[in-house]
Amino acid sequence: MSLDWLFIGTILVVGAGMAALPIALNMIIGPRKPNKIKSETYECGIETVGEAWVQIKGQYYIFGLIFLIFDIEAVFMFPWAVAYDRLQFYMVLEGVLFILILAGGLVYAWRKGALEWV
Amino acid sequence: MSDPFTTIDQFIKNLLIGLGLEAEVTEVALNIVGAVVLGLLVGATAIILIWAERKLVARIQDRLGPNRVGPYGILQTIADGLKLVTKEVLIPQGADRYVFIMAPLIVVTGVIGIWAVMPLAPGLIGSDINVGLLYVIAVGAIGTLGIMMAGMSSNNKYALLGAFRTVAQMLSYTVPMILALLIPVMLAGSMGMSTIVEAQGSAWFIVLAPLAAIIFFISSIAEVGRAPFDLLEAESEIVAGFHIEYSGIAFGMFFVGEFIHAFTIAALFSVIFLGGWQGPAVESFPLLGLFYFILKTWFMYFVVIWVRSTLPRIRIDQINAFNWKFMTPLALVVFMVTAILDKLAVEAGFNRAAVLLAANAIIVLGTLFLLRAYATSQRRRLEVTERPQVQRSEAASD
């Protein structure tokens, strides 16, 4: 394990600590007098109606999935981009083909109306 | 080359070893101390950031902004912070207590983590890992998780809707961002952040890949959730979005996270596309590099605020369409054209910059032509149907 990652680990802990410290301080010196009316959840000027848990649409899942696909694409394409200068022309075309196939998937989603906001 | 940072590093190391510490322990200790100092510095920057942004937005809106606490109101943020700490943090009934408190921590952690790989000056970088850019994408997206946690744990419909919108928006805009970031990696031949800066010695990447730079800038503004993309917290629609139930300093931490994130994307833009610490005479005076980096970052931060205070918020379906039907296809085209033409240009011995600039210009012209054609057809369609189309009722889950 290299020191570089130690640095990253430390800064992540520092980041969390920097947010946790004021909140912890607040727990000590801040007032804490909860009552039933105060801790009710907000809803436009009326008492909360029904459960807060609303079921989402499949739409969101599709956006998540497209993101996942392009995220995986990044894992393949970033090493390719690192090696770009030393690639031959046909190798570059293969990388472009990879993206082109994904673009085809995007076009399909578009034509099917999966990219519309509903 | 006299590099002040390496010199200082060596000096402290020798001092500690001279005091009887083992060399290995010294290295570990220095790394930890460095990380703590960098993290605290970035956190402390938030104090100035919030003041600067409030002042600037006020000036753009013809107001004075904070001007009571300290000279020019510069201590306003500290006063606000003290106030927030002494206020009650309400945890709504039915909320998921631990997840509720954890959410702001994760948002702030994800943002500050990015600074670990930020090259501040020649030889001054927290951790020069060779996967720097991928690390930025990975850690930067963790904030999404924090916002999701906040929305899910609040036991509030608006919070949940805000969290859903976050998912749709932040995840969507990461797609063109990844595609745009492939281009600087291609040009630099590395994902290491300091290598990317060093590769911009002759020409900044904004010259070689202006479209990629613009795509990255827009998508990262969307990632932060800044206006015009602040749909996560559209007051007129979902009250305050995911942080509606947060109060006191717990809310303040989201605020701090957002401001540091905006500053971070400004810094990332200046590192990846504006040459980071590159500038005149930086070889002989490495300390100038730090100055250039800070200057560029603050300039980009100014642009972010400028955009924020100029453009109105757009609708959620427009945001969605803008990403999937404009940004992503454009990013795909830009990537493919750059990849092919750059290779051809190098093999044929043409000037890389000239070829890439010409390609970008042609893509811009083509895009403008297509947009114009689309707008014309839309206008014609509206003229034929006498009345505007009946608006669809908003669905229950937004």
Added chain:
Amino acid sequence: MTGPQIIFLAAAAVTLIAAIMVVTVPRLVHAGLWLILSLAGIAVLFIMLDNGFLAVVQVAIYIDAIAILIILAMMLTRAAMSDTEPQINRMWLASAFASLIIMAGLLWIVSQAPAASRGPLVDAEVGLDALGRALVDVDGFILPFEIASVLLVAALVGAILVAMTPARGD
């Protein structure tokens, strides 16, 4: 004990405890969050193996994308926030048996691995470049590389077909 050993033990413990929590906590959403912690622990283990690329990929793919996708899938259900469902159903014995078999298989594979692959991995900078070239080299992994792209598109098409069926009234 040295520093790396302590970090390894801590990361392994976090990974395992979080994994156990995933299958035992009553709330579906909590299970998803524990899963994220477990995946983060695995990322630390990749770092211990000196492979920063895989660690970052672990965070980018599993935590940023797949875990969020899993949480989204939970949100598609109605009962994500309630914790009424019992944690153990009548199939627990069979599934415990199945996971034991899988674990034995994995242990066997690891023990069969040639000794050379157990040492430190190749120099990371060279590795990334070599990986990029191997992906598009005709003597390398060109076919799996392109098929991966087709596979991703197939996943997208499948999800759209399932989610966009007109049978859904809304």
